[in-house]
Amino acid sequence: MFVWELSDTSANCDSFWIRRGRLGSDTGTLDQTHRALLPSYSSPLTQSRHEIYSPEGLRTDGRRWNEIRNFDCKINTHPTSADGSSYVEWGHTKVVCTVDGPREPDNRQNTTDRAVISVNVNVASFSTETRIKRQRNDKRLAEMNILIRQLLEEAVLTKLNPRTQIAVNITVIAQDGGLLPACINAACLAMIDAGVPLTDYVSACSSGVYSNNALIDLNTLEEQDVPFLTIGVIGKSDKISMLTLETQLPMASLEPVLATSLSGAHAIQDIMDAAVRKHGKHRLERK
Amino acid sequence: MISINDRKFLTEALKVSKRLDGRSMEEQRPMEVTFGSQFGHVELTMGKTKVVVRISAEITKPNERRPFEGIFVVHTDIGSMASPIFENNHQSEQEIMISQVVEKAVRRSGALDLESLCIVAGKKCWEIRADVHYLDFDGGLVDATCAAVMAGLYHFKKPDVDVDGGAVTVCDMEERHPVALSVLHLPVSVTYGLFELKNDETNEVEKVECVLDCTAIERQVQNAEITITINKNRDICQISKPSGVSIEGYRIVELCEKAFQEALKVTEMIDKALKEDEEMRNKGNWKALLSAENDRYEK
Numbered sequence: 001m002f003v004w005e006l007s008d009t010s011a012n013c014d015s016f017w018i019r020r021g022r023l024g025s026d027t028g029t030l031d032q033t034h035r036a037l038l039p040s041y042s043s044p045l046t047q048s049r050h051e052i053y054s055p056e057g058l059r060t061d062g063r064r065w066n067e068i069r070n071f072d073c074k075i076n077t078h079p080t081s082a083d084g085s086s087y088v089e090w091g092h093t094k095v096v097c098t099v100d101g102p103r104e105p106d107n108r109q110n111t112t113d114r115a116v117i118s119v120n121v122n123v124a125s126f127s128t129e130t131r132i133k134r135q136r137n138d139k140r141l142a143e144m145n146i147l148i149r150q151l152l153e154e155a156v157l158t159k160l161n162p163r164t165q166i167a168v169n170i171t172v173i174a175q176d177g178g179l180l181p182a183c184i185n186a187a188c189l190a191m192i193d194a195g196v197p198l199t200d201y202v203s204a205c206s207s208g209v210y211s212n213n214a215l216i217d218l219n220t221l222e223e224q225d226v227p228f229l230t231i232g233v234i235g236k237s238d239k240i241s242m243l244t245l246e247t248q249l250p251m252a253s254l255e256p257v258l259a260t261s262l263s264g265a266h267a268i269q270d271i272m273d274a275a276v277r278k279h280g281k282h283r284l285e286r287k
Numbered sequence: 288m289i290s291i292n293d294r295k296f297l298t299e300a301l302k303v304s305k306r307l308d309g310r311s312m313e314e315q316r317p318m319e320v321t322f323g324s325q326f327g328h329v330e331l332t333m334g335k336t337k338v339v340v341r342i343s344a345e346i347t348k349p350n351e352r353r354p355f356e357g358i359f360v361v362h363t364d365i366g367s368m369a370s371p372i373f374e375n376n377h378q379s380e381q382e383i384m385i386s387q388v389v390e391k392a393v394r395r396s397g398a399l400d401l402e403s404l405c406i407v408a409g410k411k412c413w414e415i416r417a418d419v420h421y422l423d424f425d426g427g428l429v430d431a432t433c434a435a436v437m438a439g440l441y442h443f444k445k446p447d448v449d450v451d452g453g454a455v456t457v458c459d460m461e462e463r464h465p466v467a468l469s470v471l472h473l474p475v476s477v478t479y480g481l482f483e484l485k486n487d488e489t490n491e492v493e494k495v496e497c498v499l500d501c502t503a504i505e506r507q508v509q510n511a512e513i514t515i516t517i518n519k520n521r522d523i524c525q526i527s528k529p530s531g532v533s534i535e536g537y538r539i540v541e542l543c544e545k546a547f548q549e550a551l552k553v554t555e556m557i558d559k560a561l562k563e564d565e566e567m568r569n570k571g572n573w574k575a576l577l578s579a580e581n582d583r584y585e586k
Contacts, residue, residue, distance in 0.1 A: 234533065240536055242528060
């Protein structure tokens, strides 16, 4: 399995730690810090079949703490049905996103001095292991729509297209953890494909903590067991634009988890950039 | 809506660390809790924000997927009575976000022990319902709701039940002491407004100011909001920062530390109010008279 080694790209993350003065020395990397924090496992009896993080430093799917799952993305997957489209496969999470616009708004009364973004996330009922029928007004989905919309509004130069609407449709085909970040990354790629002006890449990543160890990019199994948070970042800055934490997390763990997810989000931006450039090259060659 | 002049005045004042109501940047409006005559009736005021919470309990069938657990629901219906910015019978985006944060802070943080609400597994359980009414709005809805619901849960007592095989008898409150709920911890929400302070000449953002407990007017000017829910055991139950202005990670960590200090104050306030109410109800020390327990003497 291809995994993206985070330690290569975590330069920003290191500086984050050093500035906070937690490392003690300027030479230490995030990697070493976490190795030092490895817990001492007392008894083999506590080990279950689904061990979240083994003493050897391996997770349930064989990843290390700093490895994100295979992030495979394509843009312009639906060239005829939408202005912009993308497909993101992040581990077993699969998301399709289409962007229509900037176009005439559905509701003419809603016209403002800037483009209005509308987001609609559609979760396929076969996307989870057990088939769940969604309620019609699912508040969690509504919240997710709002979170994605607000993050995109921050990155899109909406003032350049006044009195228009940009409709983002996201379809979730399969979920295995990291649903919100996958949707955000897919939406960013589709926006780029549609030619909507953005200030920079928008990316998101989740990470959790398991007995003093930060774990990046959790799958469903880990999300159920481990407290985690999701951040959304615009560009490669260490400023966090969106943050949601829904499970109880000890205060001491907040900082390593933030740092890890931040470097994860930056790594995702590199992969997305590579995919966009690859597509651009392909388009140029075809002409 | 706020006028351009008011907006300018407010931001200019923030630049010299002044707020309209004379508070400092990190000063929360004091909360005041009063309990009604019935168990689980709480009135909370925080500045001009006023919230009433009513906790009630009834026996229902548990969720099929969770047969050993009771049910706890929080109903937050923000109508136009609170403020004209909310509509009746229509959920605005702001309202969805508020109710979701309250839901995460109070319910999903596991503050109420759901397993203790089970009566007969898979057949009968208690459904605890918290109805939140907003009487007046001046910012800080999440903070006020969270504190009021938690105070209500601590205050509420449900009637005792007898289980004999499959038959469940609910005992009268007069006949037997009602039982308090098993509340595991007290999550406190603290909301900071983030303001982008721009340089007058260059129009570039000079710094991002974090202002605790914004009023309704300040809320209209703020560029982003971050709500941190934390308890006195230093567990962060929830953080919600929808987009808006970005902020560095270490500042979020700092905010959590400050939020923890605020949480301690709110916890203390609720504890004190509960104690006073308990003393008032126990006038004449009837509890000791009715108790069958023997005094224990130390020898």
